[in-house]
Amino acid sequence: MNITIKFSILVVFISVLFLSGCATSRSIIEVSLPASGEVSKSNGKEIFINSVTDQRGFEVKPREPSTPSLDPDEKQGDDIQLRAIARKRNGYGMGLGDILLPEGKTVESLMNSVVRQAFIEIGFNVLSKKEQITENTIVVDVQINKLWSWMNPGFWAITLSTEISTDVTTKYKESTDKKTISVKASDNFQTGVEGNWLEVMQSALKAYITEFKIKLK
Template identity: 35%
Template sequence: MSMEKMFRMAAVTLLLALCVGCATSRSEIDVKVPSLELAANPEAGNGKKVYISAVDERVFEIKPDQADIPSLKNAETTDRSITERAVGRKRNGYGKALGDVLLPSGRTVSALVEESVASAYRQAGYDVVTEPNAAGATEVKVRVKEFWSWFSPGFFYVTVNNKSRLNIEAAGQPNMEIVTLKSDGMQAVTDSDWKAITEAGLKEIAQETANKL
């Protein structure tokens, strides 16, 4: 083995070792929802009102075979105060599941997805209202079937991913299924990387929804 390869392997091993300590604990990331740019023409609205609500219907498993299936370190799969905040699961260099990645207390995945879908509707010219019984508003129900960020180990770099699958239902309109996937490669995954990939996934939801409206 050449000295260059030995040095690269040692560097990767050191990075993974440094990451293990933080990876075993639970992290909280303050995720922001990126907004799509609104149309420059103020008369671009279509005159339609919508009220958007999202419900978290993700299924968590205690010890899933795949990293892209939601899970929690302490098997808190029935505690909705935890599952509704969970966005990812850390892993070591061999793919072993470790600590959780959660939103701060008071924040939920359904609320983030709701914001992303609302951004898409605004970009498409809809008036998004905040009252469920607003006059003339159509209710848009967003069912969050999947939304998860996960870590894929590699030899010289790792990949952090985010995927989603949503069902969007509104009276008088055909149901929409939104499916997204974002990935980014790096040498080691930090809390800022979990935040970045989760925000990228939310932006992808908004863009894909806007494309279908």
């Protein structure tokens, strides 16, 4: 048996190992918020989250797994894209099924909750209704440029990664400020089971909240 054949057998074996316990078709994952951190004393300021918009760019056949894409064999549409958070791959790096949030949940609603939690933890009073806005309210708009998880195959382990990047614009009276918040979390696993995807996603969300609190405090 020559080296090429041995290598091919090894790759197939590794692919089977990594994908065991992980469906290759579309999956649904419920992503909860990270455990709340220490809440600071009220700073006397109030904010209103005016909008959280998904501006991610999707490609049909991206060159890099970190670029959002959907499984072409599954249902497509804007409603699906708003729920998409990851794409599975085999041991050769070929795209498989995508991973979506449950129906009724979107990356916009997820990040709205994340931003809300971050503001509360640094002492802001977060208004729930637009009618509550006063001249002293800070109005916030969030643009989601990246929120994606992907897999990179390896010989003895796979690497799961999640990257989040947003532009956060705050408006207070006549003043406007914009900050970009970007984080990435990665870890090595033996398989791509749901719990491993969730673990790296949670790590990224936690890192995002930490970075958000530093920049928006």
